Amino acid sequence: MADLERLEAELSVELSAALRRYAAEADTSIDAAEAARAIARRHPRRRWLDAVGGTLPFPIRTAARVVLVAAALLALLLAAAFVGQRLLPDGLRESLLRGRLDCIQTAPGTVSTEGATVTTTGLTLECRFVTGDERTTGGMTLVVARTLFDGRNGVDEGTVTLTADRGTWTGELAGTIAETGARSASATLAGQGPFRDLQLSLSLIGSGSLSFVVTGTVGPSR
């Protein structure tokens, strides 16, 4: 420190004067307004980045920009996933939307969720389809697969009614469920609107001994 002061005292007045005279040879003329305009035109600001912490200190600004880019990527991924789900094959969507089907017997007979042996002439099942996802939309296909024990008797008529906690759902029996002696049938349900707790009433009228399994899957509307 003292060394520098001594040296500066000895030399700097002379040196700085000489340096300034030398530096004065520099061409300092400029049209500042024109220069600023030209620079701004050639180098437009990256406003979308500058907007994110443009005046913040370096580490914070960088972190803010990293967060911005990460958020943008995440949004992109979510959008892709949403679109992808829309475009997924039916089978995949069904597995994504698969819920739980619980059935209870509300009419004479013996029935469980897995199956039932019916010895009476009438049976009514009330099924509740729970997806756990209230955003679930689309159609629903309920397959009623029955195995007739003796093969002689079967279901000769049936109805399907649907109620949903939200939205409008209707159902109809399809296939061969109305045929006497049918070994399987399906009830196709279709509707619109979100549902989380879908209740299904299935009435089967028949005679003889039979067992059946009720399974439900949710798939896209057809």
Place this chain on the structure above:
Amino acid sequence: MYEVSVDARAAAAIAPAVAGDEAAFARIIATYHGDLMRVAYVVCGDNELAGDAVQAAWTIAWRKLGTLRDPERLRGWLVSVATNEARQLLRREHRRAVNELKVMADAGPPPRDPAGTIERIDLVNALHCLGPDDRALLAMRYVVGLDATEIGAATGRSPSGTRARLARLLRRVRKELDDG
């Protein structure tokens, strides 16, 4: 050397310039262009190179002005940007295979007396013996008038390290001038 109000006015133009106000940026250019050119000239020893370096420095300043945390450091920051550009430009120029010969193009104004001529020649010779970094240091200290703390902040050195280097530099310049 500088009126406080001049620096304060320029510092006040930072925020609008960062926001894209060309007129505010023009005020900053008008305030400091002379300093930048003089420093770059001492580093490069050539008006054209100095002009190129300072033009590049203004472009960088336009883009990165928002990163300047302390508005009071504007002058030192701009000088360091111009100095860096001048040094890099000089390095690139030295790598070129073809050297352009200048016929007294940058000899400067005619000296008033023979002693002045000798003084300039001695100084130019002494400067040529120094590297661009050292010339930049001298220019920042004795042309623009930055102190060791400002130079240290601009060059990434500690103030004490800057003082030590300046002292070594002055000894060397004195020796070159004495020998010359």
